[in-house]
Amino acid sequence: MYYLVYITCSNFEEAKKIGRKLIEERLAACVNIIEKINSIFWWQGKIEDTNESLLIAKTNEKNLDDLINRVKELHSYTIPAILAIKIEKGYEAFLRWLDKETSCS
Numbered sequence: 001m002y003y004l005v006y007i008t009c010s011n012f013e014e015a016k017k018i019g020r021k022l023i024e025e026r027l028a029a030c031v032n033i034i035e036k037i038n039s040i041f042w043w044q045g046k047i048e049d050t051n052e053s054l055l056i057a058k059t060n061e062k063n064l065d066d067l068i069n070r071v072k073e074l075h076s077y078t079i080p081a082i083l084a085i086k087i088e089k090g091y092e093a094f095l096r097w098l099d100k101e102t103s104c105s
């Protein structure tokens with residue numbers, strides 16, 4: 001089973017820092033960063049409207065829990081948005097590559 005992990009970050013630098021660690025530690029085979037997104041959300045009783053960066057990590061089931069825990073350790077937010085979205089189907093060669101790159105030590 002494979003996942004896209006959606007992670008919002010405070011800024012581009014934080015997204016790059018977290019993304020690079022996930023790759024270095026082989027918790028994800030690939031990450032994509034969208035430098036600027038606008039987020040509107042409830043936080044501590046009021047509506048926030050702010051810019052963030054979006055990090056999308058591609059991983060497999062065996063690494064998912066470790067990836068989530070590592071993001072929590074590295075992230076600046078008290079409650080970071082970390083959402084794992086199951087991939088129902090994909091190009092088999094890419095999924096084999098994903099397994100290969102996350103199983104190297």
